[in-house]
Amino acid sequence: MITDRQTYRKYVEEDLKAYGLPRVSLYNYLWMDCLRFQLRLRKIEYLHNTAGHNPLKRLRCFALEVVNHRLAARLGFTIPKNVFGPGLHIVHYGTIVVHPDVRVGKNCRLHPSTSIGDYNGVPQLGDDVYIGPGAKIYGPVTLGDNVAVGANALVNRSFGSNVTLGGVPARIVAEKGAREQGVFGKLS
Numbered sequence: 001m002i003t004d005r006q007t008y009r010k011y012v013e014e015d016l017k018a019y020g021l022p023r024v025s026l027y028n029y030l031w032m033d034c035l036r037f038q039l040r041l042r043k044i045e046y047l048h049n050t051a052g053h054n055p056l057k058r059l060r061c062f063a064l065e066v067v068n069h070r071l072a073a074r075l076g077f078t079i080p081k082n083v084f085g086p087g088l089h090i091v092h093y094g095t096i097v098v099h100p101d102v103r104v105g106k107n108c109r110l111h112p113s114t115s116i117g118d119y120n121g122v123p124q125l126g127d128d129v130y131i132g133p134g135a136k137i138y139g140p141v142t143l144g145d146n147v148a149v150g151a152n153a154l155v156n157r158s159f160g161s162n163v164t165l166g167g168v169p170a171r172i173v174a175e176k177g178a179r180e181q182g183v184f185g186k187l188s
Helices: 005-019 026-031 033-050 055-075
Strands: 096-098 108-110 114-116 129-131 147-149 163-166 171-174
Touching (some): 033 055
Parallel strands (some): 147 163
């Protein structure tokens, strides 16, 4: 969770690294809608978590939330603040729905048409998690570190670390995790 300016900068740096960018250029900010949404989300998290009783910070946070909500609606995102750790990479716009109580560790690669939601509890995901297109993760499940959830998989029970999941309902299809499968690319 972003609690100070230094942590905010670290999150942004890790997010840019996940996108394979050394820094934000005007071109990237204007043409990469997912990145723009994500950078605003990080700023909102920072302002929300550090505002306290400062009315100017609270007002700025509210204004950014309004602007980002409009972009989120256009992109099809329902991604609340303070859910994802550093290194998030939203691959493409499209429907992405995440419950506000979900917690995801660092380095998550998230594809469109995914839902990480609620059914008598919310999922908790570890670090280095790849969530393929169309994947659904429901219930009080825990996924360990270095897990790849394949396209259109339905995860409704907990799994450990270093595995690849696929199918409906999800099962282990490989004893190799997201890093070994190469889904994060060479930069992250």
